Amino acid sequence: MQKTEGEESKAENEEVKQVTLMTSDGVKMKVEISIVYEMEIVRSFIEVNDADHSVPFPLPNVSSHTLDLIIELVKNEYDDEFMKTFSHDELKEVLVAANYLNMKTLLDFIATAIANLLEKKSVEFIRNFFNIVNDFTPEEEAEIRKTNEWVFQDLDED
Amino acid sequence: MSPPPWEALNLVATCLDPKTLAIASCVSKSWFSSLSSDHIWKPILATHFPSLTTLPSAVTHRRLFAMGYAAAALRSKGPPKPTLSLGDLVFAVSVSTSDGDVVSGVRPGDGLRMEAAGVFRFGVGCDDAVLREVEEKKVRVTWNVVLRGWGGVFTMVEREREMGLVGGSEGWFWQELPPAGCCSGAVGSAMVGDLKVGMCEVKGGNGVRVDEVSVGILSVVDWRYVSVEDGLRIRQHVKPRFGVLISFRTEINTKRWWELSNIEHSLHQKKAFFTFSYFVPSSSSTFHLMVMATMVSEPACPTRTVHDVASSVSSKWHSSPWKKKPHARLLQCSLRIRACNNSMANNKDIYKQVGLFSLKKKIEDAVLRAETFASTALEMEQATWIKQEEMVRDFDMWDDPAKSNDVLVKLANSAKVVDSLKDMKYKVMVEEAKLINQLAEINAIDCGLYKQAYEASLAVSEILDQYEISKLLKGPFDLAGACLVIKASPNGTHPKLWAEQLLNMYLRWSKRQGYEGRIVDNCPIKNGGINSATIEFEFGCAYGYLSGEKGVHHLIRGSSNESSQLEVSSATVDVIPMFFENSCDLEIDSEDLIISSPSIQGENKRQTDLSVCIQHVPTGISVQSSGERSYFANKMKALNRLKAKLLVTAREQDVASIKSIQKDKIFNPWQEETRRYVSHPYKLVHDVKTGIEVPDLNYVLEGSIGTLIAAHINSRAMS
Structure with a gap:
């Protein structure tokens, strides 16, 4: 992880090309070009413009914390162990960010991770996890649960 | 934090396992609609159940997966825990020799000695009866399993073969169990019920006694005893296909009493189920028959019986034509009640003989029947009552006195x-239930208490029987009174005596019903017996009850001159409806009538003078009356009978007017056999029309023809 705020010597970074990204909370971060290339949204912009990499690329939907996590994940080649240290909120933020940045590999990875987390969990757990409001009436819910009766056996504790 | 956008969720969804996916679809409405879509489920279905994907079906893939999953889960799951436990079963074994010696043992399933841990093989201790020591003897063994609470009886083994009755000898008996109820029964169950009898010498005495009987279930596949759990499962699945039960034996004053019950099992949804009980005191040859049934709608399965006496009667039972008729329930219930009544009258010890268990069961049956039946019947009757009252209110009584009278009579009825019904429901039933509760609580064998409960239940059943039968009387003349004419066959003196017996039977019957039958015409002869007699039953429904009695009644008995030939005496019974209020308004042309005063072979000279015989020329029907004190009264009476007879005949031939009655089709009582009363070589009353048989001749001749009448009413209602 590199906080590169204030450092702007282009010559120094000849060997390792870097792109400056600006997160939603106004933090400017220099990120290796290999990592940036995974972010489809940034990559397409860079390829089209091939311009000054020093101009910060704005990412209004990604916080600096999330971006840090993403960079670390990519650097560690998607390490499961590292991911397990994430909180639920962090997971979701990474998911949303990966979706926004259109990072295919990361998306698959994070989706699988979340899927694993949700496995054998109750409906209420999933609702809390994604912060979803239950808009079923009690009768509707009972009916739907009944048609899916086979799944409501041996679930894990939340 | 707000929920993640849909694209992300969709991505997660494709990574979810089917189970979590289904759970997630219950989260909210939008989740349900998106997560139930076929494009998510199709790959899942294709992975798990490829064959189901190709099904051309309107069912969603999510649903298909659920079904496939359920099916797979069911397949992979082991058999469920048996719902029965050993404690639910009572094992009853008996060993009987051809001498009539019987050894039996009854043990609750949880009190059995398990011969090897976890294996369905148990030792059942027997009573200490001493058997005579012989080398080889035909021995019959039965092993029955009774479900606690008399839910069912299963015959595991019922076998007869030779075995040595000497100390240390062992006899093995086995029999394949019937297959589980689901299959046609063509294939065996591959399970064998197995029974071993061990003998041991009696200390210092002659004879042997049964040491122990061990019973078990063997699998034919590997010839091993099955585990206890499997044994219970088998018990669960094998329906009581045919079962014969010797349930309990008690010895009272050195007499042996038996209760044999035979339970036919249910085949598919149609129930065929009946119980016979015979009480056979060894000291006398009479026995009584108890029948209880729900419905018989299929040809009954082959029935096996334990004892010869039982098999002789039950085989008759099975050959009787009405067994296949559905609806036999009422009739059989009433049979049971009558028969019980009889045995009660004969012997006060009946409670001990029957066995308290089955008695309790019978009481419960009666209560149940009353509870389920009485309330609906009451509702129905109350509804009609209210309707009739409304009719009375709306109807101007003064306009049509005849009709208003009719309505009022119906209302009163x-x-x-x-x-x-109310009386029974609220008084008897409550007491009844209390009584039985008490019995169950104290669990004491108190005969007096049982007796009360039993009698109360009998009373309730009788009311219900009468009600049910009265509901079946729907014929056009069924509600009328009846005039019953008995005529002896002209040959010899025996038929005259027989006719007199019949007369007494009907008089006693009406007395039992609480009414008096009035003998109006009687032609006795010198040496006892009668030529003919006419009885009038002036109560409602008498015709409905008695119309089935029309026809020839045969008495079959041993010849009086010691030869082995059987003698048959015959008499006919004819029944004519008697209208109470408004005598039938049938007009008969007086030119069609020939009125005469015949000389009857009576003793009474005066009677002969007054008697009237009327013949209706076009039909040839003739009636006579001689009971009244004046010629005119006799003429009126004869005329009324003639009219009634013409009406009945018109009805029988299904023609609108008496003018269209065909002479050659008129019912002749001599041409139709109604009933045979056999007193030799065995005692039996056989009702030819319904096929019903009652073994107790004297009981019937004492006027207990209720069962036979009920049977006929039932068969009429069915046809």
Whole structure:
């Protein structure tokens, strides 16, 4: 992880090309070009413009914390162990960010991770996890649960 | 934090396992609609159940997966825990020799000695009866399993073969169990019920006694005893296909009493189920028959019986034609009640003989029947009563006196029925239930208490029987009174005596019904017996009850001159309806009538002078009356009978007017056999029309023809 705020010597970074990204909370971060290339949204912009990499690329939907996590994940080649240290909120933020940045590999990875987390969990757990409001009436819910009766056996504790 | 956008969720969804996916679809409405879509489920279905994907079906893939999953889960799951436990079973074994010696043992399933841990093989201790020591003897063994609470009886083994009755000898008996109820029964169950009898010498005495009987279930596949759990499962699945039960034996004053019950099992949804009980005191040859049934609608399965006496009667039972008729329930219930009544009258010890268990069961049956039946019947009757009352209110009584009278009579009848039903429901039933509760609580064998409960239940059943039968009387003349004419066959003196016996039977019957039958014409002869007699039953429904009695009644008995030939005496019974209020308004052309005063072979000279015989020329029907004190009264009476007879005949031939009655088709009582009363070589009353058989001749001749009458009413209602 590199906080590169204030450092702007282009010559120094000849060997390792870097792109400056600006997160939603106004933090400017220099990120290796290999990592940036995974972010489809940034990559397409860079390829089209091939311009000054020093101009910060704005990412209004990604916080600096999330971006840090993403960079670390990519650097560690998607390490499961590292991911397990994430909180639920962090997971979701990474998911949303990966979706926004259109990072295919990361998306698959994070989706699988979340899927694993949700496995054998109750409906209420999933609702809390994604912060979803239950808009079923009690009768509707009972009916739907009944048609899916086979799944409501041996679930894990939340 | 707000929920993640849909694209992300969709991505997660494709990574979810089917189970979590289904759970997630219950989260909210939008989740449900998106997560139930076929494009998510199709790959899942294709992975798990490829064959189901190709099904051309309107069912969603999510649903298909659920079904496939359920099916797979069911397949992979082991058999469920048996719902029965050993404690639910009572094992009853008996060993009987051809000498009539019997050794039996009854043990609750949880009190059995398990011969090897976890294996369905148990030792059942027997009573200490001493058997005579012989080298080889035909021995019959039965092993029955009774479900606690008399839910069912299963015959595991019922076998007869030779075995040595000497100390240390062992006899093995086995029999394949019937297959589980689901299959046609063509294939065996591959399970064998197995029974071993061990003998041991009696200390210092002659003879042997049964040491122990061990019973078990063997699998034919590997010839091993099955585990206890499997044994219970088998018990669970094998329906009581045919079962013969020797349930309990008690010895009272050195007499041996038996209760044999035979339970036919249910085949598919149609129930065929009946129980016979015979009480056979060894000291006398009479026995009584108890029948209880729900419905018989299929040809009964082959029935096996334990004892010869039982098999002789039951085989007759099975050959009787009405067994296949559905609806036999009422009739059989009433049979049971009558028969019980009889045995009660004969012997006060009946409670001990029957065995308290089955007695309790019978009481419960009666209570159940009353509870389920009485309330609906009461509702129905009350509804008709209210309707009739409304009719009375709306109807101007003064306009049509005849009709208003009719309505009022009906109203009074309904009120009476409602009262009796209510009375029974609220008084007897409550007491009944209490009594039985008490019995169950103290669990004491108190014969007095049982007796009360049993009698109360009998009373309730009788009311219900009468009600049910009265509901079946729907014929056009069924509600009328009846005039019953008995005529002896002209040959010899025996038929005259027989006719007199019949006369007494009907008089006693009406007395049992609480009414008096009035003998109006009687032609006795010198040495006892009668040529003919006419009885009038002036109560409602008498015709409905008695119309089935029309025809020839044969008495079959041993010849009086010691030869082995059987003698048959015959008499006919004819029944004519008697209208109470408004005598039938049938007009008969007086030119069609020949009125005469015949000389009857009577003793009474005066009677001969007054008697009237009327013949209706076009039909040839003739009636006579000689009971009244004046010629005119006799003429009126004869005329009324003639009219009634013409009406009945017109009805029988299904023609609108008496003019269209065909002479050659008129019912002749001599041409139709109604009943045979056999007193030799065995005692039996066989009702030819319904096929019903009652073994106790004297009981019937004492006027207990209720069962036979009920049977006929039932068969009429069915046809």
